[in-house]
Amino acid sequence: MKIVLFLGLLALGYFAGTAAEKKHFKSISEREAASIALPVLSVSKLPENLVATESALVTGSAVISIDYFKRILASLINIVGGKVISYESLVDRARREAILRMKESAGHYDYIINLRIETSVIGNSANQKNGVGSVEVVAFGTAVKVKSDANQI
Template identity: 45%
Template sequence: MELIIQFGVIAFLLLLGLVFGRAAEQRHFRELKQKELILREVLVFSEKHPPADQEFRSANLVVGSVVIAEDYFKRIAASLKSLVGGRLTAYESLMDRGRREAIIRMKQAAREAGASMIFNVRIETARLSESDSNRQALFAAEFIAYGTALVPATRP
């Protein structure tokens, strides 16, 4: 009987963590969408060179970075999925959130500098993990978006 109670408590805590983790992720997606709408006038391009017909007062390096960690439930879902192969959708949302947040932070830095567009944008990721012999590895990913913010010579 004691084993059933312990299993029930563990299952309840796992379910509680799953519910709150999903709610936090959905809240983050809503916040990202709002910030993207606010910053939509700052244009982002992967091309190296800006249009030749426009003049710019200055060009500045802008950077946005964020570290996003996995939650315990993503780790379990990814571990189970890796047994049979296929897309790891649990990590796809983590990667999407990280890229979007890094771009938003880069665009905020460009806006603060008075820039209207960012050229030569690059996004890099790095895996951060920590483990020792007594614990499982913690997975986190750092996302860095950077580019050249161009401040127009004249304001519209």
């Protein structure tokens, strides 16, 4: 009985999880293409020729959880060591989603400077198996508006 439940969860995790992940990645790339006009920089100062007129703090965050199949896979990889692909896509999804949300909240601004990304593990209680359950990523930066008559780079 237990093994049936386990295999059932494994299959559900694999099929539903993979489908959801594909859909999410598709949505991420579409939105990334749509918001390409708003550059995000990790430097703290704009080039001299751009004069800032307005600034505001913008943030975006996302909590993404891993599926059952990948969690089991990761715990197996943990034994032999090596590249844990299942977690790579998890943090990648979370980071890109957080950055996109930050960009989407920046509205009429021209640039986002001083981007910082913080990642933290949450929700240990939500998974009984050891290891990472879900990650929270918060992306934050300063949105600035530049003088419209300034020279373009």
